[in-house]
Amino acid sequence: MSAETGQFDVIVVGAGLSGLYALYRLRERGFTARVLEAGSGVGGTWYWNRYPGARCDVESVQYSYSFSKELRQEWTWSERYGGQPEILRYINFVADRFDLRRDIQFNTRVVSAVFNDETNLWSVETDQGDLFSATYCIMATGCLSTPYEPDYPGLGDYQGDLYHTGRWPHEEVDFSGMRVGVIGTGATAIQLIPVVAKQAQHLTVFQRTANYSIPGHNQPADSEADREFEANFDARYDKARHSFAGMSGYSSPRVSALEDEPAERNRYFEERWASGGGTFAMLTTYRDLLVNPEANDLAAEFVREKIRSIVKDPAVAELLTPRNQPIGAKRLPVDTFYFETYNRDNVSLVDIRSAPIERVTAKGLRTSERAYEFDALILATGFDAMTGALLAMNVRRESGPTLKEAWAEGPKSYLGIMVAGFPNMFTITGPGSPSVKMNMIYAIEQHVEWAVDCIDHLRSQGLDRIAPTETAQEDWVEHAREVAETTLMPEADSWYMGANIPGKPRVFMPYFGGFERYWQLCNEIVADGYRGFETSGPHDLAANLTEPRKDPVPALPS
Ligand code: NAP
Numbered sequence: 001m002s003a004e005t006g007q008f009d010v011i012v013v014g015a016g017l018s019g020l021y022a023l024y025r026l027r028e029r030g031f032t033a034r035v036l037e038a039g040s041g042v043g044g045t046w047y048w049n050r051y052p053g054a055r056c057d058v059e060s061v062q063y064s065y066s067f068s069k070e071l072r073q074e075w076t077w078s079e080r081y082g083g084q085p086e087i088l089r090y091i092n093f094v095a096d097r098f099d100l101r102r103d104i105q106f107n108t109r110v111v112s113a114v115f116n117d118e119t120n121l122w123s124v125e126t127d128q129g130d131l132f133s134a135t136y137c138i139m140a141t142g143c144l145s146t147p148y149e150p151d152y153p154g155l156g157d158y159q160g161d162l163y164h165t166g167r168w169p170h171e172e173v174d175f176s177g178m179r180v181g182v183i184g185t186g187a188t189a190i191q192l193i194p195v196v197a198k199q200a201q202h203l204t205v206f207q208r209t210a211n212y213s214i215p216g217h218n219q220p221a222d223s224e225a226d227r228e229f230e231a232n233f234d235a236r237y238d239k240a241r242h243s244f245a246g247m248s249g250y251s252s253p254r255v256s257a258l259e260d261e262p263a264e265r266n267r268y269f270e271e272r273w274a275s276g277g278g279t280f281a282m283l284t285t286y287r288d289l290l291v292n293p294e295a296n297d298l299a300a301e302f303v304r305e306k307i308r309s310i311v312k313d314p315a316v317a318e319l320l321t322p323r324n325q326p327i328g329a330k331r332l333p334v335d336t337f338y339f340e341t342y343n344r345d346n347v348s349l350v351d352i353r354s355a356p357i358e359r360v361t362a363k364g365l366r367t368s369e370r371a372y373e374f375d376a377l378i379l380a381t382g383f384d385a386m387t388g389a390l391l392a393m394n395v396r397r398e399s400g401p402t403l404k405e406a407w408a409e410g411p412k413s414y415l416g417i418m419v420a421g422f423p424n425m426f427t428i429t430g431p432g433s434p435s436v437k438m439n440m441i442y443a444i445e446q447h448v449e450w451a452v453d454c455i456d457h458l459r460s461q462g463l464d465r466i467a468p469t470e471t472a473q474e475d476w477v478e479h480a481r482e483v484a485e486t487t488l489m490p491e492a493d494s495w496y497m498g499a500n501i502p503g504k505p506r507v508f509m510p511y512f513g514g515f516e517r518y519w520q521l522c523n524e525i526v527a528d529g530y531r532g533f534e535t536s537g538p539h540d541l542a543a544n545l546t547e548p549r550k551d552p553v554p555a556l557p558s
Pocket of ligand 1: 493
């Protein structure tokens, strides 16, 4: 590929759900934009995470873009919880439907983004040798997009097939007749293990920490219910906006778990367990589950009891039973026969907390107790979440510190969408925003709309630079920290806390004050003249900012 140069109003990094919507929205407002994407196709997390069993645990009708009524009506989901192939087809459908590909450059990884104060431009360099400049940068780089591979001695010596779930091959992988090892028991492994177990001759799961999980009871989509959802879309969407997690259809928790009688509490937990309503159904049973350890333990014990009742071998059940961590403080996975899989003869579980992995060998791996041999080894070891992709690029201001230096003690931002000292850079669902603690797709839409409205506002005012003040940022970081500390979130060694990455600062990264509160605050800040932000301009090249195009978005077919 030949290197390109070019100047745009906006460079968007990433062509996942965030980047695609950003491009759509920017075009709609008449801005020129180029999207740079490392993958060979659109889809972001759904492009990379093709492992067997990958599925969304938010109901498909709610895990769909809301912004276009036509789009909603043209697409029909086949399952209650969409599988990765169908979600990727949906995202490709969106890209084609709105003719987005012509402004996306694939197979192009951004290596640096540098802001120049004099020119008021970001210079964006890629691994293909391209050099683009733009007044604004929208980082649509995803929260879980930088896979984490443990630094095991000998990993490079392994001679079998080695996979990371977050970089799964495009061609089908068949484990039939193979001895397979899986490291990790997070949400990803919990989806993958039951599927691989059905194929493999033998599957060995290496578990460091037992995890809670609840059944998804996935089923074919209920077309009647989906039609009703669409017919009442505005009301459902309004409910989602006024909810904590950007979802509708879940009753708000009313009372403390300690207030209900044990029999009633158990009945209620059973109802939610059987509903297949996923994480949100279970964690919205009582209002104090995520703040009161005693209340939390009642829900945790309910799930522990389920594990004991499902897993036949008491020693395996004991090993699979999570202890010393509140339920919901790590992301609560949703599964399809996860615990049942340990009743299969061809599945074994190895506790690597008591006997840690010492090294990977040519044929498998060795723990402190013994050696194992595999034809294939799967790392389901997660991601350098929320900050990984942003810090993998050399983001800096020519005259100032790098983003990595600015975030040396953990990410700092204002509202999770902009960073003091880094003007004109928007971080879609960045650390400090509700993002991963809510329905991601609505979080993405809200952030994209906020960012593009902001750029549009600057243009209308003859301005071309915006950045949060240090004070506003400090206040926000402090507020987000205080909110998290009123909950049980900091108690788990989760990726929310950066605890899964050796040496990463221990900070609860998402904002956990709820979507309704956050969304309203974002709106108030705008209504208050972008409170907490400093704006200026026009700078030298401001005149180059594109005049709105007349018909930037293709007309929708009637
Ligand atoms: P994860 O939750 O971080 O889990 C990683 C697993 O690997 C954990 O069991 C972890 O053990 C283990 N591990 C990590 N480093 C290790 C090491 N050095 N040695 C041994 N074990 C190690 O990652 P994930 O399962 O990929 O999930 C990440 C997130 O993706 C989820 O929380 C969720 O938000 C998202 N996701 C969503 C869906 C969905 O929508 N249904 C599905 C999959 C994933 P420890 O627990 O001891 O650290």
